[in-house]
Amino acid sequence: MDTPKRNAPKASVVVPTYNWPEALEVCLESFRDQTEKDFEIIIADDGSGPATAALINQIATNFPVPIKHVWHPDTGALRSTIRNLAAAQASSDYIIFIDGDCFALKNFVSAHLRLREAGMFMSGRRTWLGRVVTQRMLARRKPSSGHWPYWFMWALAGQVTGPFELLTVPAKLGFRYRLHDKYDRAQTCNLAVWKADFMAIGGFDERYQAHGYEDSDFVVRLIRSGVPRKEGVFGSIVLHLNHPRSSGKPSPNAGMFAELQASDRVMAGHIHFAGDQSGA
Numbered sequence: 233m234d235t236p237k238r239n240a241p242k243a244s245v246v247v248p249t250y251n252w253p254e255a256l257e258v259c260l261e262s263f264r265d266q267t268e269k270d271f272e273i274i275i276a277d278d279g280s281g282p283a284t285a286a287l288i289n290q291i292a293t294n295f296p297v298p299i300k301h302v303w304h305p306d307t308g309a310l311r312s313t314i315r316n317l318a319a320a321q322a323s324s325d326y327i328i329f330i331d332g333d334c335f336a337l338k339n340f341v342s343a344h345l346r347l348r349e350a351g352m353f354m355s356g357r358r359t360w361l362g363r364v365v366t367q368r369m370l371a372r373r374k375p376s377s378g379h380w381p382y383w384f385m386w387a388l389a390g391q392v393t394g395p396f397e398l399l400t401v402p403a404k405l406g407f408r409y410r411l412h413d414k415y416d417r418a419q420t421c422n423l424a425v426w427k428a429d430f431m432a433i434g435g436f437d438e439r440y441q442a443h444g445y446e447d448s449d450f451v452v453r454l455i456r457s458g459v460p461r462k463e464g465v466f467g468s469i470v471l472h473l474n475h476p477r478s479s480g481k482p483s484p485n486a487g488m489f490a491e492l493q494a495s496d497r498v499m500a501g502h503i504h505f506a507g508d509q510s511g512a
Contacts, residue, residue, distance in 0.1 A: 241297075243271040243341055243424075244322035248315055249332030250278040253287045254370045255473050260291055260299070261374035262335035268342035272298040275332075276318035279306025312436035312446050315420075319435060322427055331421040334358060334470040335369075338378035339400075343468040344424045347403050353429065353454055355411075356422030356464035358472045359383075359398070362391035366474035375471075383471065392471070401466040408467075412460035415451040422470045423447075429459045434500030437488075444483025449492055457498045 245263065249256045256275070263273060275288060285301065292299040302318045304310070319327055328344050330336065347354050361369070365386050369375060376382065380398040387395030433453045440446035455461060488501075 241270050241272045241324045242268070242345055243326045243328050244319075244324040244427075245271055245273045245328045245330060245341065246276055246315060246318045246322070247273060247330055247332050248276040248278065248311055248318075249280060249284060250311075251280045251284065252333060253280070253284045254373065255333040256284065257287055257291070257373045258369050258375060258473065259330070259332050259335045260295075262337075262378060263341075264296060265338055265378060266297075266336075266341045267339050268345060269296065271328075271341050272300065272323055274300045274302060274318045274321055276314040277301060277303040278310055278314045279304060281306075309441050309443065310438070311443070312440050313438045316435040316438065319427065319430055325427050326424065327427050327430060328424040329420040329422070330470055331472075333473045333475060334421050335375050335473070336378075336470055337380055337383075337398075340468065340470070343400070343464075347408075347462065347464055347467050348424060349462055350426075351458075352412075352460050352462045353423065353425040353451075354462045354464050354468070355418040355451075356424070356468035356470065357394070357397050358419070358421050358470045359395070360393045360472045361386075361474050363474045365391040369473065397465055397469050399466055403467060408463045408465075409460075411463055413455055414461065415448050415455065418447065418451040418461060420447045420450070421472065422464065422468060423451075424464075425454065425459070429454065429457070433457050433498055434502070437500040438502035439488060440485050442484050445485040445489035449489055452492060453498050453500070456496065 247259060277284060288301045300321055302321055304314055326348060344354065383392050384395050384398055386392045436446055436450050440449060
């Protein structure tokens, strides 16, 4: 992996967003009081309007860590492209992905740093919130708490799924390596990767322009490149705000992903990587 620049942060947290500033504010506020202070935030903005830019400018003026805003015009669902652009701006040699409709507990960044391991990527988990607690978060524009016992109590009220995944166990237990060659349930709402490994496979495939399979494509190629998976369950979790899910219709990307599975391809299928490949 590349040698990090002098005084580079320990991690770069990439946050994709699109025209939901209320959720983005909840997400960003969850990083205000992290136990780990040495990181930066890069917002991967897929063409949001002025309200999102105004929010970012307001929060960035009084935030304990640097916030970068990477934006491109709204010309369609270009989630892969904007994440590549954001990753290219990472000052750290370690990138943590979280979605802009999720938020983190206070130990999120420190947990990722504790779990990181040379030559591997780390796949964390998410827990879904119910509508009641989600509306409370959006009304306050910040999480009610960054501590797991609070959310465990909400789980008893049926407002948090998978409550026991909020608990933490040691970083190098054997079960963390059992899915080393599997892509299932590895999602970039909670995933960390060394920047050099990200660049080496061309990042996300920018041909994926609608929702679906872009994360799986990325993880399959990462594993094929010789970067195995480490499980973050009982170590790193994000809380996902409640919103309507997809209609259940097949993703238009299914065929493209099937083609990848039938091949041995490692590199992204787009023509070029949208960013500087020189590393951190």
